[in-house]
Amino acid sequence: MQISLKRINVLFDADSFVDRQPAAKSHFICGEGTINSVKTFLVMNRGGDCEFQGGGQWRTAEQIISTVTQARDKCAPLIYIQDKAGGTGSFDTTKVLSPDMARLLLSPFGMGRVSASLAEFAEGNLLISAILGPTSGPLALPLMLADLVLMTEKGALCMGRPDMVKAMLAQESDLYSLGGTDVHSKGSGSVQLVFKDEEGLFECIRKLLHGSFKGKAPHGLEYEEPDAADFEKLIPSDHRAPYDMHHLLHSFIDKGSFTEISAEYAEEVLTAYASIKGNFAAIIANNPRHNGGAIYRKSASKMIKMINIAAKTNMPIIFIADIPGFMIGREAENSGIFSAAAELFRAHVRCKVPKLLLVARKAYTGGVYAMCGPGFDPVAVLAYPQAHIGVFSPDTMKKVMSESDETTRSIMRKLTNEIENPELLKINGLITDVIEIEHTREQITKYLFPVGSEAGA
Structure with a gap:
C-alpha cells in the first residue's frame, strides 16, 4: 500500500476520503473526508510515493488553490501535510530543480498564490499543518500560516537548505541544527506540537477536531x-x-x-x-x-x-x-x-x-x-x-x-x-x-x- 494511502486511512474516518483529482499527475493529493465526523479538507504531498522531477508541476499549485477555495467556501478545517519527496536520499537543492520552476515562482497561479490563498483561508478558518519530513523554502512557507504546526521527530523546517546556507553565507550546518524539532518547538516557537511518530500526530489531530468542533x-x-x-x-x-x-x-x-x-x-x-x-x-x-x-x-x-x-x-x-x-x-x-x-x-x-x-x-x-x-x-x-x-x-x-x-x-x-x-x-x-x-x-x-x-x- 502506498505511504499516502496509509496516512489517509489513519487520519480520516473509514471510506470517507475523496480524492478530487485522482488522475492528476502532481506531487500532492487534494481532497476531503471526515475526521471523527468533522468535514475536513486535505492538501498532502505524496512524500516517498513520488520524486520531484519532470515538467508540469506548476499545475499542482492550481490543484492546491482549488482545494483551499473549496474548504473556505464550506467553512471547513484544512490540513496541510508536507514530507520530503522521495522519502529517502539526501536533502539538497539540486533534488528539487525542475524545468518549470520559473512558472511555479512567477505565475499568478503558482506557489505565491498557494501561500496567498492559505493566508486568506486562515483569516477565519482552522488551518493545521503537519511536517513529517524535511522541508524548506517556498514549500515550507505555507506551513507557517497554520494555527497549529505539528512535527514528527523526523521532520525539519528551514528557510534555506544546508547546501544553500553554505553557498550563500559560507556557514557549515546540518539539517536538524538549522530546523529540527528543538529549534522550532523551544527556540523559534514556530512548531507547537512534536511527536515521536506520525501515528501520534494523526491521533492528536483527530482528538482536536472532534473536541473543538463537537464541543x-x-x-x-x-x-x-x-x-x-x-x-x-x-x-x-x-x-x-x-x-x-x-x-x-x-x-x-x-x-x-x-x-x-x-x-x-x-x-x-x-x-x-x-x-x-x-x-x-x-x-x-x-x-x-x-x-x-x-x-x-x-x-x-x-x-x-x-x-x-x-x-x-x-x-x-x-x-x-x-x-x-x-x-x-x-x-x-x-x-x-x-x-x-x-x-x-x-x-x-x-x-x-x-x-x-x-x-x-x-x-x-x-x-x-x-x-x-x-x-x-x-x-x-x-x-x-x-x-x-x-x-x-x-x-x-x-x-x-x-x-x-x-x-x-x-x-x-x-x-x-x-x-x-x-x-x-x-x-x-x-x-x-x-x-x-x-x-x-x-x-x-x-x-x-x-x-x-x-x-x-
Missing part, C-alpha cells in the same frame, strides 16, 4: 474524574513563591484530556485544550514557575495563537490568572511589549466565544486585562479567597505609602483592603464570585457550561 471529548460522557488532590498544597500562601500551574489544572480537568500547546516555549504562560465533565475548552494560564508568570512578547504571541484557535473552532476559553502584569523594564520595552499587549487585546475582542477568568492567586494592573478580565466580556470573573486583585500588589502599595501624606495613605489603605479581599470586590459588583479551590470543577462547569450544555446532554 466535547471524543468519548462523550466517558470522561474520567481527576485524581484526588491535596487542595491546601496546590497554591503557596506566599504570593511571590513559585509553583507549577499544571498541578492546579489537573485537579479539576478530566483525567487524560490534557493536551498542551508549545509546552517548551514561553513557559511563563501555559496554553492547552482539555475537557471538564466532557466539555471541551481551551485553557490559557499563567505559570508562576517560570518568570513569575509575567507576560513577555513571546508569551503574548503564544496566548494569541490559542485565542485564535478557540475563535475558529468555537471553543470556550478558561483563563487562570496568577500574574504580576506585563513585563516591565528596558529589555521589555525594546522587545515591543506595548505592541504585544495591543495585539493580545485585539485578539480578545475578535474572539466571541464564552470566556471565564479565574484568579488563582493574584492579578495586577494590565495583567487583569491580558487575562480577559472585566471589560473584555467574560461570562464570569471568579477568585479564590486568598486571591489579590488590583492595580498594584499590596507590597507595592506599602512601599509607595511610606512616602505619601496622610490623605493619600488613607486612600491606599482602602485600596489595599480591596486588593486583599476579593469578597469586597464581589460585594461591590466588581467580580462575579469567590469560590473555594476544591469547588473549581463544579463552578467552572456552572458558569461556562450551563445546565443542558454538558457533553452528551
